[in-house]
Amino acid sequence: MFLDPKLPQKMIEWRHHMHRHPECGFDLPLTADFIAKKLESFGIETVRGIGKTGIVGILRNGTGNHSVGLRADMDALFITEQNRFAYRSAHDGKMHACGHDGHSAMLLGAAAHLAEHRDFNGTVHFIFQPDEEHGQGAQAMIDDGLFDRFSIDEVYGLHNMPGLAEGTFTVRPGSLMASESSFEIRITGVGGHAAMPHKGIDPIVVGSQIILGLQTIVSRNLSAIEESAVVSATEFITNGTVNVIPSEVVIKGDCRCFTEEALTKIRDAMERIVAGTCQAAGAQYGFDFRNTFHPTINSPDQTTKAIAAANAIFGTDNVISDCHPLTISEDFSSMLRVKPGCYGLIGNGTGSAGGCALHNPNYDFNDRVLAHGAQYWVQLVRDILL
Ligand SMILES: [Zn+2]
Ligand SMILES: [Zn+2]
Missing domain, CATH: 3.40.630.10 (Zn peptidases)
Structure with a gap:
């Protein structure tokens, strides 16, 4: 020494x-x-x-x-x-x-x-x-x-x-x-009676499709050899109740990856999936992606x-x-x-x-x-x- x-x-x-x-x-x-x-x-x-x-x-x-x-x-x-x-x-x-x-x-x-x-x-x-x-x-x-x-x-x-x-x-x-990022997806549909879903736009169904879509980000957008990442939806919050289709769903979650390029791909793919799925259903959305750590x-x-x-x-x-x-x-x-x-x-x-x-x-x-x-x-x- x-x-x-x-x-x-x-x-x-x-x-x-x-x-x-x-x-x-x-x-x-x-x-x-x-x-x-x-x-x-x-x-x-x-x-x-x-x-x-x-x-x-x-x-x-x-x-x-x-x-x-x-x-x-x-x-x-x-x-x-x-x-x-x-x-x-x-x-x-x-x-x-x-x-x-x-x-x-x-x-x-x-x-x-x-x-x-x-x-x-x-x-x-x-x-x-x-x-x-x-x-x-x-x-x-x-x-x-x-x-x-x-x-x-x-x-x-x-x-x-x-x-x-x-x-x-x-x-x-x-x-x-890894980087650490959080995301919040807010889906606004048209709520209503659980017995008459055809009169509204059900944000639970839209949100469910979005969550399944998020699973394709790592498996279909990132190289299996060169880029590893995790995309996890961790919260699914609605304002519905047992016999009421909600008017709004909020999905929150967390992402980790190892390059700035992968981070950009994840954020862009996520917004595409949210925008496209909501447009297909006639729902509105808000999307917030926050990077805490690079x-x-x-x-x-x-x-x-x-x-x-x-x-x-x-x-x-x-x-x-x-x-x-x-x-x-x-x-x-x-x-x-x-x-x-x-x-x-x-x-x-x-x-x-x-x-x-x-x-x-x-x-x-x-x-x-x-x-x-x-x-x-x-x-x-x-x-x-x-
Ligand atoms: Zn510490
Ligand atoms: Zn420390």
Whole structure:
């Protein structure tokens, strides 16, 4: 390990402090202030309030004009913690159940090391973003000038992964994680007596045909080899009753896929099916398709750099460089749409030592992983900013 021997213990203390005081969404006054003050204490120029509570720390060294952005997330979840250890959440109904306390502590550790040793040539931006869990924080920082106010050539992100052994790292070039979209289809027919359906336009029949039509999107619009996706209708709501044909049906659901192209195909095919089916029946419709998370798509060159840094820290036997894509989603995807970059996953451990699933009330970030993550960040900076 090349970190200062005292740094791992400091990172543990920082993480426990953030774990004890979880905050959610954009409402992160204590967490953001804690992180900004730490960056300032390392002598790092710190800009607050980007995308409401986001922070950027800027560290320059040497004459190099290349610049890298390292990103951590700061927000917790609306979960009541069931852990009983001393640093458990002191904020009722809020908990760091996704390890963003660990992500922030690891990036602070890397910042502390790089500010002291300055063994790189160029500029490092330490990006701490709010509201990852609802998929809004990255775009809020971008809209507030993250990539205009700061010259950032490439961006990197890191998430812990329970069930993956400590001291391991996994990544893949291209699509790593899925998009997440929701849809709402509102069908307006003509309701009436259940005994005389010919006098109305039954939106239940129209809606049923639409749901069956939605099943053809994946099976008949996407390549079985190149594109995987899920389209699920999850709610079917009517204003009818036992002897009344409703006048309105609302269908809601959820979609996941791995490329922007597939996302566009799904949205367009869905609207065609809704419009065509409603027109055939003489019903009216409303269609709303909301994309919460884009697919997380790693750039090939930056993934090669991430793998090289991970190999140096974890050893080639402990780095998986072509893992399967995951159906979970990640807000860092918004940054990857603007800048080349790479998102990697670091082992949080297995079994009782770090294996509890993310978003579980018994989850906790594995403190032994903090030094792994900080070293990965430092290695990546040294490799890129020569
Ligand atoms: Zn999460
Ligand atoms: Zn997370």
